[in-house]
Amino acid sequence: EEGAGPETIRPLVVPLHAADLADLLERLTKDERLSVVHALGEELDSDVFAYLDDTVQETITDALPNSVLSTFVQDLDSDDVVDFLEDMDEEDQKEILSFVPAEDRALYEQALSYPEYTAGRLMRRETVTIPEFWTVGQTIDFMRDSDGEGGSDLPDDFYNIIVVSPNHKPVGLVQLSKLLRTKRIVPVSAIMETDPKLIPVDLDQEDAAFLFRQYGLVEAPVIDESGRLVGVLTIDDIVDVMDEEHEDDMLKLGGVSEDDFYSDFLKTTRLRFSWLLVNLGTAIVASLVIALFETALSKVVALAVLMPIVASMGGNAGTQTLTVAVRALATNELTTRNALRILTKEVLVGSANGILFAIIMGIVAWLWFSDPVLGGVIATAMILNLMIAGLSGVLIPLAIEKIGQDPAIASTVFLTTITDVVGFFVFLGLASVVLM
Amino acid sequence: EEGAGPETIRPLVVPLHAADLADLLERLTKDERLSVVHALGEELDSDVFAYLDDTVQETITDALPNSVLSTFVQDLDSDDVVDFLEDMDEEDQKEILSFVPAEDRALYEQALSYPEYTAGRLMRRETVTIPEFWTVGQTIDFMRDSDGEGGSDLPDDFYNIIVVSPNHKPVGLVQLSKLLRTKRIVPVSAIMETDPKLIPVDLDQEDAAFLFRQYGLVEAPVIDESGRLVGVLTIDDIVDVMDEEHEDDMLKLGGVSEDDFYSDFLKTTRLRFSWLLVNLGTAIVASLVIALFETALSKVVALAVLMPIVASMGGNAGTQTLTVAVRALATNELTTRNALRILTKEVLVGSANGILFAIIMGIVAWLWFSDPVLGGVIATAMILNLMIAGLSGVLIPLAIEKIGQDPAIASTVFLTTITDVVGFFVFLGLASVVLM
Known part of the structure; x- marks a missing residue:
């Protein structure tokens, strides 16, 4: 398909609905995308820009002169124009708007003056x-x-x-x-x-x-x-x-700061790196806790085998609570008014599942290493970590929301840090006291 | 507020929009909820049921006789009636419909005959x-x-x-x-x-x-x-x-099978238990991998300190990829047509971040334990685990979608099992070979 000329491309693409053409453009490589855009020329339906992913739109607008882009602007509804222009740098915005009739220009400039992510940016200005x-x-x-x-x-x-x-x-x-x-x-x-x-x-x-x-x-x-x-x-x-x-x-x-599905390899790597760096920091903190108990670990190797289980169960139970809490915050269902009731419930759920898994894992550890005391140690650590997990799963997102931040963004990393640290500390600490 | 009688409640609640009354009912305890419902009696706006969470609706419909519920049904639009009835057991459905005029009843029965989660269940039957x-x-x-x-x-x-x-x-x-x-x-x-x-x-x-x-x-x-x-x-x-x-x-x-925000403590515990049990199984598998290397662990305690870092970084990098992939599957942006391109990109991203974190963590481990070979071992394990994480983050949800299941449901547990097992195996295995 490398050699497909404009005459081949045009009749295939012109009949498409703008939304479907946008999907098609998103799925092509950058070069293919530009050949389609050039093949269409002025036949390119402006509405396509209302449907395109921002990253993909940028690859197209970067390749076209501002004078051409301004013709698209004149075909779009006022709310779509704002959407089209808002991701460009100010210089390009100005140049594109300079091709637009003065009265429309004033309209768009005013729309762009409203802060991003407000109703003013989204609204249609034509009213009946x-x-x-x-x-x-x-x-x-x-x-x-x-x-x-x-x-x-x-x-x-x-x-x-x-x-x-x-x-x-x-x-x-x-x-x-x-x-x-x-x-x-x-x-x-x-x-x-x-x-x-x-x-x-x-x-x-x-x-x-x-x-x-x-x-x-x-x-x-x-x-x-x-x-x-x-x-x-x-x-x-x-x-x-x-x-x-x-x-x-x-x-x-999931630890992804922005949608990078259409970003290239380098940008994606960079976007993901910072989050992983934070995670490395917290993983090292957890390792420092483990290092406190080197003596116990070198004497009882079973501790090294079992300790990830305590941390992992705490992390998973906490993530369950966290997910429900973040969702309930987003839908305004979790508020300071019912926070205490939800907190109590989650701690109870954590304790109940903690007890159940303490029993299961206590028996497994006892049988595996023929040591009932080790079974008791992991059981105790399990109960404590799952209680703390339930508590943190509600308190962390509530606290982040309270200071005006998005509870989804950093909740997971805080939570797993706590469940790792508590899990390792309680399990290894208790083992040092009881087994040594 | 325990003693608030119907005369106190009614004037406060009657002027509310049905959606707001639904929110209010959701936030009350079960007993408070029923006093409000009883206080309102026939003044209860049927539309409330169109907005109520299913779990909360059940506590109300369970407490009211079917003859009363049938009066609500007669006030609702046909699509809301279906929504109201579909969660009840068949016996209650039949009894409630027996109070409804025959022609309406046939309409609702037909609507309920369409499979759940199809357009037939959702549609309004009145057309112009x-x-x-x-x-x-x-x-x-x-x-x-x-x-x-x-x-x-x-x-x-x-x-x-x-x-x-x-x-x-x-x-x-x-x-x-x-x-x-x-x-x-x-x-x-x-x-x-x-x-x-x-x-x-x-x-x-x-x-x-x-x-x-x-x-x-x-x-x-x-x-x-x-x-x-x-x-x-x-x-x-x-x-x-x-x-x-x-x-x-x-x-x-997040490992939560259904929204349990309004479920009571016992039901929530039960719902969360099964997922945690699956996680316990996979955690034990990871522990069995660790147990393969007991000799190495008992000789070099630094391995126990560092091994969770390798597993955690793999899990987090994989979760990033997985989240983007599950989202792209849900929006039909990831298809078999572009799967290979996305897979290649994610493996490249995993390798690139793997190399970066291999360098960082290699140096940290070297300085921490004054052992350059240990640094090399963790660096190698890091690169490999982050590559596998990128690969699994795309392949797992694609495979689950391919067999007709929801890729969101089990992806996370499969992924972390792989990154744990690979992380522990490569790190400890390599260490056994190189350091012993």
Whole structure:
């Protein structure tokens, strides 16, 4: 396929949906990707950029002149433009925007001025608004007119009409499905949903996603500090946010700082290195604890054989608790109000499983090394480590959240450090006292 | 708050949105929960059940007679009824449905007959359909009429009207926002989106969610085997599915088989036990590997001190790869087509980080135990274990997916078994050869 020319590529790729073309581009190597983009030329659907992974998008935008990129910008919806521009450096942003008509440019510049990860960055700026005193008939006539000669002022698709006060504050929402089934003479105020959920423009995108999920919203008006309507958040943007947030939680729990699936080998190595370095530090700490008991280890080699079991069981039990706690924090189900109850439960669960595995492992160690005292030592260490694991699994993410950080990011490394240190210390310490 | 009577509770709780009341009920203890439910009596908003966690819902439905539960069923939308009933045992389902009017009952029974986790279970059965030859005007008149005296046949809210052929196959979708801005005389066939994405009724909910995300859908017609329209999937149900799937992936990677946040202490202990038992088995396997080298360990106690570092670094590097791979499988980004490329990259990343940490840890071990050979041994083991970790991190989830299982569920335990066994075996084996 090395030699496939533009005439071969174009007819295969042009009929694809933008989302599918984006997937295709993501799966190609960098060179193949650029041949497809060049083969398409101006036929490249701008919407593709709304679906592309950021790393992949960068390889394409880096290869195209800013004058070409600016033509894509002019085809995109305002929320997708912001998404397209926000990852570029400021110089490129400026140059691309310099090709764009002045009024649009001001719009995009304002959108980019909102902090990243807020509703302001995500929202669509085109809104459909009507005054409160209109009737259903007036509203429908207005919509038919605004789609006339002057080109469509209305967004491509929307689900509600926003009823605004004279000073442009949202006072209600009219569902299109309700508008359509209502007689022309009825005033919109009679069918509008009053007291709609409003999203402050500086609200964190994660909190906005929470509101959408909590109340089953598909669209919500966004307001500025003075309560005036500035845009609309729609469910498709929120679905992307949910996806990102989830990816984030999952990757961070796995010790991956950002999605590196499409990053090249060098960048991936660099991204993963720092986390592994932290882990090396904690592993050395655990080894220092082991080194405290060199005498015991050199006399009873069974201790070296069994000690990883105590640490591993603590790490796994703690990870179970941690995972449930991080998830519950992300969904606002774990709060300071019920923290004590959850903590108590997790310590109880840890103790109960600790006792069960103490019995199992105590017997295994006794039979394996024909030493009932060794069985007793590992049993005791097991109970203690699993209790501490349950305790740490709740307390660590709560503490990280309390200081304003993402509990997913460093929880795992703290937890396993604690369960390793406690596991080795209790098991080897007790053995030194009892067996020597 | 023990003594708060119904008169105190009711005015506080009645004004809450169903989603917020559900949250409140989730946060209360079982007894408090039931006092709130009893205080509300018939004023309890049925929609609450659409938002409640399954475990919490069970504590409530167990405490109420089926005759009362059947009144809730009659207030809910058809998709929420299915959600409400599906977790109950068949006997309760039957009894509750026996209180429901016969025509509704048949509807619910059919919905429950679709396999769990398919589009058929999730869809709303009420659809809004029109024939292809109608005009915009006819459509609007039809909608105004169907909302008349006879009660509303139309769903509460919807975003598209489905255009169907005479044999009830969907041939197009008309966006309400487009319908509203079009003149009455225009035929719907002129403004409808032809070739809409259709969801087969037996499609797995995860695949349905993928289609919604991929194409930014808010609503999609569901069809049976013969292509006839049987229902509609809406984005709010899909958001719930995405949430569930996310939770599932994350919990499984953490060794938690199901969300046990609201489960009591005993059930949680039982759920977590089986996974820990598997982990104990693998930890014992790793210990058996260590036991092979008892002679070396009793002579060189530094080996016992250092060996957990090799295993831990392998486990962490492997978990990084595994997390990225499981995520990429879930989003259909990792496929058999690009598997080889990703595998090569991950082995390279593992080797590169392996070399870096071999240098760091080689020097640390050399200085710590004043033994350059020991440094060389741990360096070699580190490189090998991190390469194997990268390899296993991709191959294990791919293999589990290949045999039709969820790659999140058992990947972690397989991976750490491999990195533990390889880590201990290479490090201790090499040391036995070189240092003895």
